[in-house]
Amino acid sequence: MQNDELSFWRRAPGVARPTRRRTAFRTGLGALAVVLATAFATGSEAWAEANCAKPVYLTFDTGHMGVAPLVAEVLRRQDVRVTFFAAAERTQTEGDSLDNQWAPWWKARAAEGHEFASHTYDHAYWRGDVQGTAPRFRIQPSAGAFAGRQFTWDADQYCANIAKASERLQHVTGKKPLPLFRAPGGKTSARLLAVAKGCGYAHVGWSPAGFLGDELPSEKFSNEKLLAQALEHIRPGDILLAHLGIWSRKDPWAPAVLEPLIVGLKARGFCFQTLRQHPAYRDWIASHS
Structure with missing residues (x-):
């Protein structure tokens, strides 16, 4: 004693x-x-x-975070674990999605068993490869102090931006993120992917049917249409993509579609897993964690 x-x-x-x-x-x-x-x-x-005979892998990218509390409530109620890809994007709360105001939200998701990965810190879009011996890329951030401007980044700069989001996620969640990343818009090149793998990050896109359409204009793609389309076309093994808030969509997707989609997929025998269990990534994760 x-x-x-x-x-x-x-x-x-x-x-x-x-x-x-x-x-x-x-x-x-x-x-x-x-x-x-x-x-x-x-x-x-x-x-x-x-x-889990018919797994699907629901993932969320950050956004304005307006629907983040609702998303968390639905996932908790439905007992579903997902993988979040995070960048420091502008929010409706006068900050960014990885700032201290949102830190308790991220920490709570970690306690619930969700997984996390980088979406590049500045939500940095790849716009093209630059010719030359050493890999360089035309990059346009859509978040941060230099949003909207185009830069040329070398391999180290691009890797640093992936790592910065991952490090910030670990700080706010207390949990080590997966060694994965998702390029904004899914835009990449073979050279960019090779650079990212060289610094320890495998890229994750999404399945064609897994594009849930929450960033499409609601005038042309109603929530009812997007739900019916997803329930009809999603197949086992698909990676699904949604966001924690889209500025341009007038009729938000998550309040109308997220829970009916989860319930509908469960009724069809699907089960939800994180990317830690995905057969294309689990060996990579095990060897780079």
Whole structure:
């Protein structure tokens, strides 16, 4: 026992002082309980993974974060784990999606078992390769102080921007992100992907049917149409893409579609997994974590 604990038992009248053997026994029971709880949770996850015959992989990119609380509520209610790809994008709360105001939200998602990965810190679009021996790229950030301007970045600069988002995610979540990234708009080149892999990040796109359409104009693509299309075409193994808020869409997608989509896919025998379980990425993740 610690000195302060011994002092308490000496001072407290009429209270039996615990023996060192009894204290050790209680400590052992506490440690055993933690081990058993961890083993149970791990076993439950392994069982769920082994019994998931029709997996889909729901992913969210950041955005203005206006629907982020709703998304979290739906995922919690439906007991679904997803993978979030984060950049420091402008939000409706006068900041960015990785700032201190949103840190508690991210930390809560980590506690729920979600996974995280980089979306490049400045939501930096690849606009083209620059000719030459050394890899260089035309890059246009859509977030941060230089949003809208075009730059030429070398391999180190591009890798640094991927890593910056990953490092910030680890800071706000307390959980190490996956060694994955998603290029904004999914725009890449073979050279860009090789550079990213060279600095430890594999790229994740999305399946054709997994494009859920939340960034399309609602005047042409109603929520009802997008839901019906997704439920008809999504297949096992698909990576699904949605966002935590799209500025341009007038009729937000998530409030109308997210939960009916999850319920509808479950009714069709689908189950939800994070990219940590995806067969195309799990070996990469295991070897780069």
